[in-house]
Amino acid sequence: MTGSLSVFAQQGKENNQQDFSESIARKGNYYRAASGKPGEGYWQNAADYQIEVTLDEANFTLSGKVALTYTNNSPESLDFIWMQMEQNRFTADSRGTLTTPPQGNRYNGNTDGGYQITNLAAKVGSKGAISTKHLIDDTRMQVWFAEPIPARGGKATVSMNFSFKVPEDGMDRMGRLKVNDGWIYAFAQWYPKVAVFDDIEGWNVEPYLGAGEFYLEYGNFDYKVTVPYNHIVVGSGKLMNPNEVLTKELQNRLAKAYQSDETVFLVSPDEIKNTQLTRPKQDGMITWHFRIENSRDVAFATSSSFIWDAARINLASGKTTLAQSVYPKESEGQEAWGRSTEYSKASIENNSKWYEFPWETATNVAAKIGGMEYPGLNFCHYTSKGRGLWGVTDHEFGHNWFPMIVGSNERRYAWMDEGFNTFINHYSTLDFNNGEYPSTLNETRRLTNFLTDTNREGIDTYPDVADLRNLGFIAYRKPAMGLIVLREYVLGPERFDNAFKSYIKTWAYKHPQPEDFFNHMENVAGENLSWFWKNWFYGTGNIDLGIGGVQPYGGNYLVSIENKGDMPMPVLLEVTYDDNSTERTMLPVEIWQRGNTWVHQIKTSKKVKAVVIDPDKILPDVNMANDSWPVEIYK
Template sequence: MRKIKLLGWVLSAFLMTGSLSLFAQQGRENNQQDFSEFMDRKGNYYRSASGKPGEGYWQNAADYQIEVALDEANFTLSGKVTLTYTNNSPEPLDFIWMQMEQNRFTETSRGTLTTPVQGNRYNGDVDGGYQISNLSAKVGSKGTTSSKYLIDDTRMQVWFAEPIPAKGGKATVSMDFSFKVPQKGMDRMGRLKVADGWIYAFAQWYPKVAVFDDIEGWNVEPYLGAGEFYLEYGNFDYKVTVPYNHIVVGSGKLMNPNEVLSKELQNRYAKASQSDETVFLITPEEIKNTQLTRPKQDGTVTWHFQIKNSRDIAFATSDSFIWDAAKINLLSGKTILAQSVYPKESQGQEAWGRSTEYSKASIEHYSKQWYEFPWETATNVAAEIGGMEYPGLNFCHYTSKGRGLWGVTDHEFGHNWFPMIVGSNERRYAWMDEGFNTFINHYSTLDFNEGEYPSTLNETRRFNNYFTSDSREGIDNYPDVTNLQNLGMVAYRKPGIGLVVLREYILGPERFDNAFRSYIKTWAYKHPQPADFFNHMENVAGENLSWFWKGWFYGNGNIDLGIAGVQPYGGNYLVSLENKGDFPMPVLLEVSYDDGSKERITLPVEIWQRGDNWIHQIKTTKKVTAVVIDPDKVMPDINLANDSWPVEIYK
């Protein structure tokens, strides 16, 4: 096809009829519906319109004491959990609901029965589930003890003899529990056979209280698969008894190193905590050398951990771990420990030998850029798990290497900010943890080792095949409803891309970072809803972004801005722009002149309030040779053909 010289139809009309008729055309349509509120974001007593907790905001608290023991012969974990529950809500509670996630691993669980016949990532063993006994529930220190409970799938309802008083009433629930440790634990926990023994990855391992909040009351969605977790904050004190030759790593601080580590291992641990370089605690050659590394040579040993102001805990144990560690430096001057445990199969500098280096870099970056990491250790565990996060501890696949290991390690540690510090509801709003985390991973990857590994999140147009497909789904879909083939886009990439566009194209880094840091600080250890995020970002950044939230996060449309033509006029130039997409966006133009110079012009999103066409006048004495929309290609605009003038691609 011959090269086309574009003349905007509006410009032709302008030259024929004059300026009054031209500019009158720009007001004939009205797109105000694109800019109007799309959800109820009004403030109330509990949550303010500024996106902060309101005067009456409350959330309940859950403190746990847990003691468990591993029976390797039967692959079971057994023990006792005691929950101290504080009801800060404005109403008395006759009962509480608890999450019983190991019950997912039964033949009749809802999760099993809703798994496709062909299977998926969330396949799991079906011969498990909790055994519960000796349940005791009591309000206050002198209340009457109740043993009444009801278990339905992955939920347990525990009743009290009298209600837990509102606004600070306390209750305790204790029970004995045991379960068979699944070998395949839905890619989130389980056990892995390696050359030297078994690796046990324990998550969703103790009965835990569900969230009672001002939005839903009790949040009792069952544990099915894709939907993750929503948990209360509190303090954890837990003890894990294992065979003497095991190493245990867990969320929080190891409280009894003198009892579980040999003198040599204690010395190495202390050395690692002062070293910026990775230090071996147990080398590959020392895995079975219990004389060197363990204080006992028979029986069992109990490892004791504590973590404060956390929403969950996880741990791993094995007799087959290589163990290394290094110091993490925080801006406050505090230092904590990065550590990795992995089998011989995972060793090597091209693989898990760099895990602690990756872990240290990841935690230091996020702490500097967004909010300081609050816990004493950051642990990476090699297991047969693609990647899963818990406070201060990850499970990543034991065969991961190089860029893949960096990516999964960095992603899972990023989850310490979303949702471990900012406690959103993962079971409903995956985009508020996976998407936000994917966004911060982008900048961490660019920062790591001067860009050793590439990030693709800013290459937004590489995903246009998805954005234009008929099978695409909206970000606001619940994760358990979303087609698993789309989950990576719906929960991870699309919201991550949206935040990159918001930072780099709409608000700019300074305004965005001020707002995002404020959001994290404001909602740290609390339970924000989507409206709280939207309101807070708008109030701190100083921008009404309803059109963007509505179009990108709560819509399924696409962006298509175009240049209809460029025409000289009165010694200047007129650029005819059009919005052929499903929602508006600001317009960044790069104008090239015949003297080789370039100029960037930003037009506000409000130009589209009046319609889908707009004329912009470039005032210049130079000759315009080219005009391009979004020269850095930040926006995922689905149509490359109309982004530039002259259009050279048509030949």
Template sequence: MIRKLAFGLLFSISVGVGASLAQQGLANNQADFGEFIDRKGTYTRTASGKPSENYWQNEADYQIEVTLNEEEHVLSGKVTIDYTNNSPEELEFVWLQLEQNRFTEDSRGALTTPIQGYRYNGDADGGFDISAVQAKVGSKGSISSKYLINDTRMQVWFNEPIPAKGGKATISMNFSFKVPEKGMDRMGRLKVEDGWIYAFAQWYPKMSVFDDIEGWNVEPYLGAGEFYLEYGDFDYKVTVPYDHIVVGSGKLMNPKEVLSKELQDRYAKAQASDETVYLVSPDEIQNTELTRPKQEGMITWHFQIENSRDVAFATSKTFIWDAAKINLPSGKTILAQSVYPKESDGEGAWSRSTEYSKASIEHYSQMWFEFPYETATNVAADIGGMEYPGLNFCRYTSKGEGLWGVTDHEFGHNWFPMIVGNNERRYAWMDEGFNTFINHYSTLAFNDGEYSSNLNQTRRYNNYFLNDNREGIDTYPDVARTSNLGMVAYMKPGIGLIMLREYILGPERFDNAFRSYIKTWAYKHPQPSDFFNHMENVAGENLSWFWKGWFFGNGNIDLAINGVVPYAGNYVVVLANKGDIPMPVLLEIEFEDGSKERQMIPVEIWQRGDTWNHMIKTDKKVTSVTIDPDKILPDINLGNDHWPQPIYDED
């Protein structure tokens, strides 16, 4: 009787499929498994996801000198850019980014801001004042002053083209701007009891990227879309009132000129200490005789950083300053440091910032790729969280788990997109999503799990996946609805990598591939296809079905158990893919004696159709079968992934 019932169930499925084929002819799911974008190799990029021997990218080296007028809140100075054209074509002009021009009433960003506002609100009384523009090719070229400014873009022309394959050019100009108080949650100034805190980012004219994919990348700076920048070396000097402290991307080059002897000694002590050391304690903020080498006028702080895509800095007379040593896998040591006002002080708040910074940098360096810069600095400001090479701006009111989370997230961005230089303005998921993913493991590792991470609890996001207004990961950040941006750029791609590591590939294969991707594309410009190709080639798995379904689609996962029946002395699990995305099926089988076993059924079962009969060969009585027992998949139907008891009783 049991076998007849089992046969009847299987036969009915076969008849149903047969009837369908009679109507439609032979069909399969090849569309789910085939290629979805052009991923073949090109002249500059290989099909294995590496730069080819013909890969090129241009270089921009900067020398910058600026002075802060604290009374007028104006930063002014000069930038000189040494530009190298490594492309195979001559360049008659170059494009630069003038991102401070976002802070004007008629900027594209201002005019596309919703009336009710959103996170990326900004002041409208700023913008760059540009003068003394000079551009020349080589060391002896004639000087051109021809340029055009349109919104946040600046085009500079030369009297003769920059030669291909290594040609050099120099562009210089003076610039100034009023520092916005509200800087789109990326930069700006904050008034605290002891004075102003200035957080400087997007503060100098910078080169746009000319690459092998788009040529000039000239998308305007609107708000949600971030940055895409060339790599180079930076030498910059910041002149401020004598009582200010300045921290910036890279290495402080003149500590003896800007620090008192006492502060130099403390600085050296911090560089050798695993415990946080005060450079300026809370009760020394105003004690300039102890901490500063002079008591009047202005003073210049000098910084350098190599092979970076950007620099940022902060300055204030209100800073508490502490620091500690970071230990890197190579044996090198660098400095973690934090600056914050007394409003942020406290053991439950910013007094732990340097501890958090040290742990974050050490974890990512050990797990993925060694941190390349001399300092890792956390700055308390009126900014929710924003990252730059070796320097973060985080909310000055953050405390406890919140401060850990934002500090760790912003430092994680040093790997994506500071080391791996993807195009944030188009593919936010390649930095925000990847960073959200590595933050999960950093949080689990910190202080033996002091704080929690729930990125692997993927089904808690099902409300979004079932929302009719959801958007795909491939939606550009400036296009995505602001209510969806957190899922589109951060959570959904992060969940995708969780699935890939914990469910599809396993940690060993995933880690080998992900580390190789970072190393291969360090200080270069990968595209999405490069990531897909490289992960597949190193992990040894065709994942087109996954990239298409999760990263370039908007469908959902719904694996189901339609039934479990005894058959020929064993059991048959009748599986179905009721969702839009095929997935391997991990089954956990529990037997009457209490024992359990797991079986992974490969994704290829869905190539020919959406149902599959899987045989469990056993001489034990099966009492339950569960799909995805660890709940790694964000399966949208919680009611069909478990078979709780036998349908048929042998008695």
């Protein structure tokens, strides 16, 4: 027994109502409802692309043309549009280059690249006057029209030719890798694309610097890639011309893979150079044609050095799709990329429990990239193995849900894609092969060192502003930990899952803001969580719940509980009696509205042997020393 207790401790004058009041603007409006759904007037613009490009291996250049059809669904006419020109990051005087520290960082990139743009033509409607007026500034281009694009459904087209040198070091997102059998090309941020115009910021024109990723409109993509005849190309979406680019043997193997739950070789390690078997042409160039609908982006990879394997993905609706992997001989083996397709299949099947995977293929590409995601296609490092390869594969495929399906603004709110994805990765890892690999989020208390670090930053810190040493925690782990706490401790799995699945379904192929997520979770789960959002997502405070003491009282027991941290939290108490039986009670978060101490009465005829807070160790409580009584039995 420690200290003395007052039965009336909870009736003090201290008041913590400010923790439970709104601190961020979350009121609904015409465009975004207070329920966290798109409002009556919600709108978003659309972008459809037709692209044709050719790879020049001799000069490491990609060149071609893009035609954008833009639909202005906004309530205002537009005199111009802004476009993202992300290859311009690879120049000596780009903002990204000039904001990279001299010692470098993960987002280093070559500086001898950038776009060459010619023959730009823009017009409104099918008969509008053609404008060539445009202004390129760093990684943005402003394209002007001869007349405004009408509001509420007006259409415009922009076409241009473009080319760029393919960087070898592409900021850990794209580039090229030399292997023994040739080059592997990973193409991302490869075509000029329209920026998002929304009801929050108007034009979202943050430059492409490094850590901040992407925010893009949805639309349909039809793209053709012309490469040397001995290359294999994989890309976002569906291959439209297999008869033209695959031999009959490869087509038969592909059909077999669509029916197989086990991995099937399309091109085995011994067949990489056997073009008679695998390629319908034996010289010149060949064009691969892909299409994907309702997507925000496309990426592709091409090489003459690919091993290629695949297997069927089974979805709950009865639909099937294809998991496939391409990798060089340096990556083969069952301890390495030989299991990539197995990992890819499992990731898509597990994560589809939240919302069904919508596209025709899920492709994992081995490249000199730590891990980067695009719709239906990943780039992962070619030397990854075992647990590391599972982790990066699952993480990058998880991004198909956040932000590929739920289209949040990654440049501003990295936690809405990285954090949410890290959260679903936790459960897919627990599910995979009966827990073959452990989840790093199994015990959140092992991750509390960052929470007390004097240099810590808040989750809401913009990714390009955050200290890169903090980014992994504030964008990935801390928001994921918060969702685990909500699911496993605060709301329970059923209430949480109802709300989270509803959020994904409601905002699929749309542009939610943080407030939409907060509002939607509260409305579907039926819980005011203001105290949680403001402290966990918009602050750097910590959880520290403690037991002040336990003493007999009128034949029962009183437990004194203290909130010594910076945020309130429900308190799960587990009482152990002298007969070793246990009993659990969840005290609601509202006990802290009145102050920082609370006394709970244990009504029992048994003798209390021990009391512990959070017996399952779900909370990232920064001080475990005060979580139990008596203290010594939990050392």
